[in-house]
Amino acid sequence: MITFTGVTKRYPDGTVAVHDLDLEIAAGRITVLVGPSGCGKTTTLRMVNRMIDPTSGTITVDGRDIREVDPPRLRRGIGYVIQQAGLFPHRTIIDNIATVPYLLHQDKKQARTRALELMERVGLDTALAKRYPAQLSGGQQQRVGVARALAADPPVMLMDEPFSAVDPIVRGQLQDEFLRLQSELEKTIVFVTHDIDEAVKLGHRIAVFQVGGVLAQYATPDELLANPANDFVRDFLGGDRGIRRLRFVQELDAEAAAERRAAVPEPAEPPPGGEAAAAGER
Numbered sequence: 001m002i003t004f005t006g007v008t009k010r011y012p013d014g015t016v017a018v019h020d021l022d023l024e025i026a027a028g029r030i031t032v033l034v035g036p037s038g039c040g041k042t043t044t045l046r047m048v049n050r051m052i053d054p055t056s057g058t059i060t061v062d063g064r065d066i067r068e069v070d071p072p073r074l075r076r077g078i079g080y081v082i083q084q085a086g087l088f089p090h091r092t093i094i095d096n097i098a099t100v101p102y103l104l105h106q107d108k109k110q111a112r113t114r115a116l117e118l119m120e121r122v123g124l125d126t127a128l129a130k131r132y133p134a135q136l137s138g139g140q141q142q143r144v145g146v147a148r149a150l151a152a153d154p155p156v157m158l159m160d161e162p163f164s165a166v167d168p169i170v171r172g173q174l175q176d177e178f179l180r181l182q183s184e185l186e187k188t189i190v191f192v193t194h195d196i197d198e199a200v201k202l203g204h205r206i207a208v209f210q211v212g213g214v215l216a217q218y219a220t221p222d223e224l225l226a227n228p229a230n231d232f233v234r235d236f237l238g239g240d241r242g243i244r245r246l247r248f249v250q251e252l253d254a255e256a257a258a259e260r261r262a263a264v265p266e267p268a269e270p271p272p273g274g275e276a277a278a279a280g281e282r
């Protein structure tokens with residue numbers, strides 16, 4: 001679990017990016033930070049791995065105050081994925097993915113084998129391993145970014161608008177694959193987006209921020225859509241909130257129905273002689 005207690009970030013020029021934030025981020029779930037541009041989402045995210053230090057307040061990861069952990073060590077347990085993937089342009093895909101294992105002086109051959117496994121896991125053809133980032137599509141690059149963040153198998157992943165640089169169709173595919181992957185991996189994920197649809201689709205819980213770094217509401221997607229805490233949240237959710245909620249509830253229903261179907265045991269083989277014989281025995 002990650003906790004923020006009374007966290008404020010004021011930049012040297014006086015800008016308050018995050019204001020007195022209290023937030024509990026559940027382990028093994030996806031927590032989405034959403035809000036308009038400049039509301040402090042990225043600042044909040046980057047305080048978790050100490051790329052930015054808070055002005056006041058306390059952040060803990062698994063009960064430990066992060067100020068007590070030296071930043072390189074802390075970051076080994078925290079994967080970081082950014083918009084447009086941030087890949088090293090002069091390194092091949094496989095070497096990009098194995099960046100952290102190389103830094104940790106892991107066996108090169110092992111690191112590469114694992115990188116190939118990760119490529120498959122995130123839906124990349126391993127034939128792309130020797131290419132360079134510029135030779136991949138935007139969606140493929142994002143997948144490499146996710147694979148690279150997973151390479152050290154960190155329990156926590158910070159994801160800053162990771163799918164926003166691709167077209168809506170690819171974006172939808174990446175989101176679906178990411179959800180599938182997360183259902184296997186159960187990482188603690190903090191995911192930043194400014195897109196409420198993405199937040200509703202991915203988030204177990206959603207933190208809505210407003211400009212000034214104020215947390216306006218922290219709730220499950222269903223609670224958020226059903227009961228916006230104030231006018232700002234209502235406006236941010238938009239006029240089609242009702243449609244979104246309906247779609248969300250329908251998706252939940254479909255998932256529950258699929259789970260029920262999976263839970264029902266397969267019908268037993270009919271006895272020799274077929275159904276008529278089975279009926280006759282009753």
Ligand SMILES: Nc1ncnc2c1ncn2[C@@H]1O[C@H](COP(=O)(O)OP(=O)(O)OP(=O)(O)O)[C@@H](O)[C@H]1O
Pocket residue numbers: 011012013015016017035036037038039040041042043044194
């Ligand atoms: N280094 C900095 N110095 C001064 N102000 C900064 C700095 N970095 C960010 N800010 C300001 O802090 C506020 C929050 O910025 P932040 O990047 O956290 O917001 P955001 O919600 O992630 O925005 P976006 O969606 O546009 O990326 C903004 O007003 C921004 O201009």
